[in-house]
Amino acid sequence: LDDYVELLYEELDDKIKGANMILQLARNPDNLEELIQNETMMGALSRVLREDGRKSMTLMTNIIYIFFCFSSFSQFHPYVSQYQVGNMCMKLVDHEIKRDQLFREELGAKRALAEKKPNSTSRKQDVEKEVKKMKAMTKKQEQLMFVAFHLLLNLAEDVNVEMKMKNLNIVDYLVTMLGRRNLELLILVVTFLKKLSIFGENKDRMTELGAVAKLGELIPCSSDALANVTLRLLLNLSFDPACRAQMAKANLIPKLVDLLDSETHQPMALSLLYHLSMDDKNTTMFAYTDCVSFLMKHVLESGREGVPKEVMALAINLSTDARCAQQFAEGLTYLIKRALKTKDTLLMKVVRNLAAHDHEDIKFFFLDYIDNLMKVVRRGSSGDDMVVEVLGVFGNLTIPNFDYLKLVEEFDLIDFIDEKLQSDVADDIILELIILVGTIATDPNTAVHLANSGMIQNLIELLNAKQEDDEIVLQIAYVFYQMIFHEQTRDLMLNQTQSVAYLIDLMRDKNSQIRKMCDMTLDMIMEFDNEWARKIRYEKFRWHNAQWLEIVETNRGEGFGDDDDDDDDDRDTYDDHASEGGDFDMYGNDVLDDDN
Numbered sequence: 001l002d003d004y005v006e007l008l009y010e011e012l013d014d015k016i017k018g019a020n021m022i023l024q025l026a027r028n029p030d031n032l033e034e035l036i037q038n039e040t041m042m043g044a045l046s047r048v049l050r051e052d053g054r055k056s057m058t059l060m061t062n063i064i065y066i067f068f069c070f071s072s073f074s075q076f077h078p079y080v081s082q083y084q085v086g087n088m089c090m091k092l093v094d095h096e097i098k099r100d101q102l103f104r105e106e107l108g109a110k111r112a113l114a115e116k117k118p119n120s121t122s123r124k125q126d127v128e129k130e131v132k133k134m135k136a137m138t139k140k141q142e143q144l145m146f147v148a149f150h151l152l153l154n155l156a157e158d159v160n161v162e163m164k165m166k167n168l169n170i171v172d173y174l175v176t177m178l179g180r181r182n183l184e185l186l187i188l189v190v191t192f193l194k195k196l197s198i199f200g201e202n203k204d205r206m207t208e209l210g211a212v213a214k215l216g217e218l219i220p221c222s223s224d225a226l227a228n229v230t231l232r233l234l235l236n237l238s239f240d241p242a243c244r245a246q247m248a249k250a251n252l253i254p255k256l257v258d259l260l261d262s263e264t265h266q267p268m269a270l271s272l273l274y275h276l277s278m279d280d281k282n283t284t285m286f287a288y289t290d291c292v293s294f295l296m297k298h299v300l301e302s303g304r305e306g307v308p309k310e311v312m313a314l315a316i317n318l319s320t321d322a323r324c325a326q327q328f329a330e331g332l333t334y335l336i337k338r339a340l341k342t343k344d345t346l347l348m349k350v351v352r353n354l355a356a357h358d359h360e361d362i363k364f365f366f367l368d369y370i371d372n373l374m375k376v377v378r379r380g381s382s383g384d385d386m387v388v389e390v391l392g393v394f395g396n397l398t399i400p401n402f403d404y405l406k407l408v409e410e411f412d413l414i415d416f417i418d419e420k421l422q423s424d425v426a427d428d429i430i431l432e433l434i435i436l437v438g439t440i441a442t443d444p445n446t447a448v449h450l451a452n453s454g455m456i457q458n459l460i461e462l463l464n465a466k467q468e469d470d471e472i473v474l475q476i477a478y479v480f481y482q483m484i485f486h487e488q489t490r491d492l493m494l495n496q497t498q499s500v501a502y503l504i505d506l507m508r509d510k511n512s513q514i515r516k517m518c519d520m521t522l523d524m525i526m527e528f529d530n531e532w533a534r535k536i537r538y539e540k541f542r543w544h545n546a547q548w549l550e551i552v553e554t555n556r557g558e559g560f561g562d563d564d565d566d567d568d569d570d571r572d573t574y575d576d577h578a579s580e581g582g583d584f585d586m587y588g589n590d591v592l593d594d595d596n
Contacts, residue, residue: 001041008044012055015048019062026069036070036079046083053092061144064089068147071154086155089148090168096141097176103134142182153192171196171205178214186218187226194233207242216250224264231268238275248282257289270310277317287323296331299347300338312346319353328354329362336369340376348389355396363399374411391432395439404443414453421458427469434475441482451489456497463502470511477506477514481521494529504539
């Protein structure tokens with residue numbers, strides 16, 4: 001060993017020979033303990049790497065390989081860090097990447113010159129010579145990069161060291177390496193990126209550098225190891241919406257669907273496809289693949305152990321897309337039968353989503369299974385998720401010109417719903433029941449039965465009890481809209497219930513969807529009832545001028561006039577002006593009065 005160390009102080013060729021001999025010793029793990037204790041050798045190796053490394057790629061590779069052998073064991077990491085090997089590796093990697101870029105630019109310039117003079121034999125030969133030279137250099141460089149990045153990956157076990165690497169642009173260097181075609185180097189680079197991707201800053205940097213598009217080029221590939229680690233990295237990145245958008249743009253969806261037939265890659269591919277299906281923009285792309293066919297096959301052929309949750313999660317997301325729903329509908333009979341037989345809540349959620357689409361063929365198809373579905377609702381417990389999904393199916397069956405009254409009478413639905421709403425059931429079931437009421441209320445004859453049953457009063461009481469639940473409030477407001485829409489029930493809603501008063505109050509709700517539904521309903525009321533129109537206009541006026549009215553009330557409280565008389569005068573003035581077709585702006589000014 002002393003002889004080998006002495007060679008590190010000689011000429012370049014001797015240094016290469018000495019480093020190579022030490023490397024042979026370091027490859028044996030039994031020698032590492034003794035070697036690491038030799039401070040003279042460690043100091044000489046780090047000095048030669050720092051001072052002469054760039055003079056010879058072979059010398060540089062051998063020395064880094066020696067330190068890599070030490071880095072393979074965590075107990076030697078402090079020694080490697082003591083000699084600043086990681087920092088030197090980062091600088092050497094940066095140097096080699098810049099050298100490669102410069103060499104490629106020079107080669108591109110020579111090719112451009114050769115193309116200008118295609119008959120010049122000397123220029124063609126010059127280009128061919130440079131290409132051979134570049135191939136030889138690339139081969140040596142990739143060997144160096146592999147050892148250097150592997151050493152850095154080992155040292156990155158320490159999060160503090162990893163943060164230092166991040167500050168020295170390790171992500172940039174690794175993403176640049178994704179353009180290489182050396183299999184072992186690619187597996188190492190992608191593995192390193194996967195480790196780094198768990199930190200948000202690194203993930204964002206990968207996104208900025210276009211790493212997703214480069215990773216997409218690696219799928220599919222002949223190496224299962226490379227494909228597996230690439231899929232795992234993509235899965236880490238897919239939690240970010242921006243990365244998912246890049247994956248869709250890189251046409252990864254059809255590539256991932258093709259991997260579903262591989263038992264090795266199927267779990268990762270399913271997880272990735274599930275994440276991609278969470279974005280509405282991406283779901284349509286699935287319709288142009290065999291993904292739905294794959295899902296249907298797995299759902300219908302699964303045994304007693306049931307359908308894997310990953311498969312069902314993807315199926316649920318895709319069933320919300322209109323094009324995919326048409327493909328699912330081809331096997332809808334089997335889906336419904338299996339869902340009823342196995343009582344699979346997730347499968348019934350898929351069926352529920354299919355019922356929500358505006359395809360009359362799909363909706364009418366459910367009529368053959370009304371009896372079976374209704375049995376599930378009536379026999380289920382108050383906290384049964386299956387009941388929630390089946391009620392959701394009924395709530396989605398909005399079929400134009402359908403005789404809902406026959407359905408209501410045959411299954412005594414109104415009494416059943418009324419009983420459930422007044423009993424102690426889960427909020428999810430209450431919500432689905434109200435949605436069902438809104439669906440059957442689209443039929444004017446059924447709406448009359450609902451009005452005469454006292455259902456509206458029960459909904460008003462429920463509105464008071466559940467006023468903090470925006471979903472329930474919104475659906476009750478929709479029921480009111482449907483009941484007021486029909487001429488047969490309009491008078492009852494306007495004059496025999498407090499529904500309009502509640503709608504006026506909800507007009508100020510924080511939820512924009514609730515406000516929108518209330519505005520639509522109140523506008524419709526104003527078209528049919530002049531008395532309510534006057535009251536609604538007045539309340540809208542007071543609402544839009546709340547700040548102005550508050551100032552007026554404050555002034556009155558300080559002694560400026562009689563509060564009650566002035567308030568009555570204001571109302572009379574407003575009513576007179578509104579009855580003449582006038583209007584006010586948001587500050588209480590007459591919009592028809594030019595003087596104001």
